[in-house]
Amino acid sequence: MEYKDVVEMIRKEDIQFIRLQFSDISGNIKNVEIPSQELEKAFEKGIMFDGSSIEGFVRIEESDMYLKPDVSTFAILPWTTNGSKSARFICDVYKPDGTPFDGDPRYRLKLIVEKARKMGFEAFAGPEIEFFVLPRDEKGFPQPTLLDFGSYFDLLPLDEVESLRSEVAVALKSMGIDVEASHHEVAPSQHEVDFRYGDLLKTADNTQTVKLVLKTIAIKHNLHVTFMPKPFFGINGSGMHTHLSLFKNGENAFYDQDSSDGLSKTLHHFVGGILKYAKEITAITNPIVNSYKRLVPGYEAPVNIAWSKANRSALIRIPAARKNSTRIEYRSPDPSCNAYLAFAVIVGAGLEGIEKKIEPPLPIEENIYAMSEEKRAEFKIDSLPGSLKEALEEMKNSELVKEILGDHIFKKFVELKRREWRDFSITVTDWEIRNYLRV
DSSP states (O other), X not given: OOHHHHHHHHHHTTEEEEEEEEEOTTOOEEEEEEEGGGHHHHHHTOEEEEGGGSTTSXXXXXXXXXXXXXXXXXXXXEEEETTEEEEEEEEEEEOTTSSXXXXXXXXXXXXXXXXXXXTTOEEEEEEEEEEEEEEBOTTSOBOOOOSXXXXXXXXXOSOHHHHHHHHHHHHHHHTTOOEEEEEEOSSTTEEEEEEOOEEHHHHXXXXXXXXXXXHHHHHHTTXXXXXXXXXXTTSOOOOOOEEEEEXXXXXXXXXXXXXXXXXXXXHHHHHHHHHHHHHHHHHHHSOSTTHHHHSSSSXXXXXXXXXXXXXXXXXXXXXXXXXXGOOEEEOOOOTTSOHHHHHHHHHHHHHHHHHHTOOOOOOOOSOGGGXXXXXXXXXXXXXXXXXXXXXXXXXXXXXXHHHHHHHHHHHHHHHHHHHHHHHHHTXXXXXXXXXXXXX
């Protein structure tokens, strides 16, 4: 849509309020609501807000920031507030001098999109978003209780969760997001929503929108959707497996009809780059303490830094589809991540591989989960960091991640996550009480 089309739609649908949305460093969606008659001002000058009040943005003495809506992200929200319709725009953050704010995660992803374009590529992504659906108590607080004992693709009796998934699909469709599949996942009370792949920036925007819609509609059903990677001991955690491809001149750059396996040198170098920098980008793709309760051997966890053309025990898998569907699947990210930053570091590492012609190791077609330590050593298969602390240690020495995120986000992210790890380290857990109280 162009601006004039949006204005006409707002008038036709009698939309009273506009929500201007953006994401902070942690991926939390923030927004300010304005009357629809203020939209022209928002597009011309931007809407000012206090950046010092947003975690990880700016100091109080440099707090004035501006939100400018991206017209392509216009969508009518599929719910009303006191009977009044609202619409939303996803915004870019600007400084008072009119330049982009270096600490805006969406801006950092735009820079990677631009780098790919200068290299002749257009990047596409498609994430698989997994989540748990939990009950709420009488006060509305989410409860760590399983709602069902279903497993992968199970057809459960029609209940609130089945209704929730259907309502989410309809709501997303109304916002211009095509849901390709929604289903029960492997673990009890675990579900997945997959939407149609798109260019990198649009897919990051859509990921944020899907998470918002899931949480909002869950509240309507007196349920809670959590993107916490590992809320329950002993069952699978939630991932956000991300499918990626590059196109050049309208053709899939990962496909080579003349190679024996249909995979191009571009794909090989892209995979080589991601594998080389996998440890360094993990703090971004798996950004919370709980992320590393999922990234442990077993439970189908993608901890092995290797790639495969078939099995799912490697960090990177190449699905069987070829030609325009040729793609890689990067399996470590989880849905607690900031999609803008996660896509930026994954694709940024892949582009580095293309630029430097980094060759990946030979693909591993055996089940790595079943390998002995000796055999893993023989194949030189390393593992992802085992904790947020380890991941931060890898990241803080990474020149590539610093370049992709920029100094502002890099420093703020490390600062925020060190604080998170410190708080976790001094917290006494229920496990410790159960095991040590009698000592």
